[in-house]
Amino acid sequence: MRAFDPLDSASRSTLALRNIGILFRKTERKSTGIRGKHISCCRSRGSVTRHTMKMTRQEFLKALLAATAMPWMAAARAEQGGPILVGATVPMTGPLSLTGKQYHNSLMMAEEDINKAGGINGRSLKIVFEDTQASNSAAVNAFIKLAQETRPSLFFLSSYSTQNLAVSPELKKVQVPAFYAGGADVVAEGGNEWMFRVRPADSVSAEGMVQCALNVLKAKKPGILYIQNDFGQGGAQTAAQRFEAAGVPVVGTGAYGQNDKDFSAQLLGVRSKGIDVLLIFNYPQDGALVLRQAKMLGLKMPLVTSSAALVPAALQLLSAADLDGVWGVVDTFIDASAGGRMQDFVERFKAKFGTDPDPYGLAYYDGAMLAAEGLRKVGTDPKALRDWFAAVKGWQGIGHLYSYDAKGNGVFDLAVVKSKAGTKSLELVQTIKLN
Numbered sequence: 001m002r003a004f005d006p007l008d009s010a011s012r013s014t015l016a017l018r019n020i021g022i023l024f025r026k027t028e029r030k031s032t033g034i035r036g037k038h039i040s041c042c043r044s045r046g047s048v049t050r051h052t053m054k055m056t057r058q059e060f061l062k063a064l065l066a067a068t069a070m071p072w073m074a075a076a077r078a079e080q081g082g083p084i085l086v087g088a089t090v091p092m093t094g095p096l097s098l099t100g101k102q103y104h105n106s107l108m109m110a111e112e113d114i115n116k117a118g119g120i121n122g123r124s125l126k127i128v129f130e131d132t133q134a135s136n137s138a139a140v141n142a143f144i145k146l147a148q149e150t151r152p153s154l155f156f157l158s159s160y161s162t163q164n165l166a167v168s169p170e171l172k173k174v175q176v177p178a179f180y181a182g183g184a185d186v187v188a189e190g191g192n193e194w195m196f197r198v199r200p201a202d203s204v205s206a207e208g209m210v211q212c213a214l215n216v217l218k219a220k221k222p223g224i225l226y227i228q229n230d231f232g233q234g235g236a237q238t239a240a241q242r243f244e245a246a247g248v249p250v251v252g253t254g255a256y257g258q259n260d261k262d263f264s265a266q267l268l269g270v271r272s273k274g275i276d277v278l279l280i281f282n283y284p285q286d287g288a289l290v291l292r293q294a295k296m297l298g299l300k301m302p303l304v305t306s307s308a309a310l311v312p313a314a315l316q317l318l319s320a321a322d323l324d325g326v327w328g329v330v331d332t333f334i335d336a337s338a339g340g341r342m343q344d345f346v347e348r349f350k351a352k353f354g355t356d357p358d359p360y361g362l363a364y365y366d367g368a369m370l371a372a373e374g375l376r377k378v379g380t381d382p383k384a385l386r387d388w389f390a391a392v393k394g395w396q397g398i399g400h401l402y403s404y405d406a407k408g409n410g411v412f413d414l415a416v417v418k419s420k421a422g423t424k425s426l427e428l429v430q431t432i433k434l435n
Contacts (some may be wrong), residue, residue, distance in 0.1 A: 022260070025035060026265060076280055081321075082122040084123050084375060084380060085127075085152040085153060086128070086154055086412045087152070087154075087157070088127050089131075089139060089146065089155065089163075090107075090129060091134060091160070092132075092415065094103055094133050096133070096160060098281070098313040099313060099358070099361075100158065102313070102364075103158070103159065103361055104129060105361060106362065106364045108285055109352060109365065110364070111126070111368070114372045118226055120372060120375045120376055130143070130146050135275065136377070139166055140161075143155070143312060144169050144170060150177065153178070153380040154176055154368065154382075155171070156178070156180070157171075157178050157179070157182070157195075158181070161182030161183075161184030162229055162379040163186070164195070164282070164404065165186065165230060168187070168192045177194050177382060177385050178194055179371065180196070181197065181198050183199065184204050185201050185202055186230055188201065188408050188409055189407065194390050196404060197371075197408055198363040198366060198411065199363040199400075200413070201411075202234050202235040202425060203230060204412055204413075205307065207432075207434055208432045209239060209279050209328075210239050210279075210412045211416070212248055212416045213243075214243075216327070216416065217327070221248075221277075222243055222250050222251070222280070223273060224250055224279045225253070225254045225267070226256075226257055228255045228257055231281065239399075241281055252269070252270040252273030254267070254269050254270045254273070260290060263289065263293050264294075268297060269295065271299055277303075278303050280303060280304070282310045284309060284314040285317070286305070287305060287309025287319035288309060290305075291303065291323070292317075292318060294323070295322050296362055298395045300434055302326075303327065303328045304325070305326060306328065306333055307328065312355060314372045318424065320419075321422050323419035327416065328417055329416055329432075330357035331360070331400070332414070332415055333417060333428045334346060335357060341397055359398055369427050370397065374388045389404060400413060412433060412434050412435065413434070414431075415430070415431050415432070
């Protein structure tokens with residue numbers, strides 16, 4: 001049998017469309033001629049003529065739809081036995097690659113594990129990657145390229161909220177489910193029913209940071225420093241509201257740009273307000289620089305950082321002294337001594353990639369395993385798959401228990417940690433679960 005050739009199929013469809021168009025025009029001329037010839041006929045005959053024209057157009061549109069669908073239907077039949085494709089847009093180059101490499105490696109490991117376990121009902125899974133770099137436009141271009149060239153059954157988007165927001169309108173057009181890890185609450189508030197978050201939202205993280213400041217560190221005069229984007233502004237705003245509700249208003253705030261390297265003015269500014277605890281909403285690279293400069297400037301109050309500054313890639317940029325007096329929240333506390341699936345994941349990841357896994361990467365691994373279960377149960381139909389994800393309640397991953405709400409938020413727990421004195425290691429303080 002001759003192999004399927006999409007170009008041949010497209011040519012045949014073009015010819016079919018041409019023939020349909022000629023037929024339609026001939027029919028239309030005949031109908032018009034009849035109507036002109038019998039212009040004085042009774043109304044009922046005019047009605048018959050108009051009805052004939054209406055039916056002709058309907059038949060034309062049906063034929064048009066059938067002809068244009070031919071190559072896609074043939075392609076789908078030809079690919080039924082091929083791998084199930086998943087698209088992943090992650091930052092693999094540039095400053096955001098500090099965490100992006102974790103997503104890439106975790107998804108690669110998940111792909112291998114899924115296929116070793118028999119794939120998706122006998123079909124293999126293949127993840128196709130595109131680099132989002134460090135810009136929103138690159139993220140959009142990466143997504144569009146995958147959507148047009150690969151046509152995956154689902155997507156994994158980056159963990160950077162600004163990129164998630166930029167890609168969201170394109171995802172709505174494609175109407176394929178996507179997992180993402182950006183924390184900004186505004187992403188979920190956008191109402192895109194195709195997006196599902198695989199880690200805590202920033203409001204959850206901010207609540208955890210505030211609880212650490214109030215309940216553990218007994219803050220009375222908190223300060224906030226944040227990166228000036230959707231993530232930082234959203235987290236800082238939520239934290240300020242939580243402090244206010246607790247009767248402990250924020251006494252000093254500061255903000256910096258994503259590409260800034262010198263934070264001395266902001267750090268000295270909030271210190272001058274007499275703060276006794278400083279909450280910091282940051283990305284990995286800038287977060288490491290902020291912690292280092294805080295120590296250089298002699299800030300003595302406890303620092304409570306968001307999770308990005310405590311991932312292994314960021315910790316490599318810091319010394320043990322830089323971490324003295326540093327607290328923070330992480331999505332989940334990764335500890336091989338916990339045993340079970342956590343120990344297995346940590347040990348295999350480190351053996352495979354030569355570095356420790358971080359909570360972001362684990363979230364993508366869990367997401368891939370959740371995606372595989374959905375694909376096995378309902379197949380690749382986008383709407384059926386989206387509905388299955390939306391109905392997930394109590395799905396136990398390695399890092400979290402996943403239960404999706406109406407906005408696509410699925411994770412409502414995190415861990416408070418602190419640095420061990422004289423080391424770059426972290427220890428668990430408490431786990432926080434929120435509604």
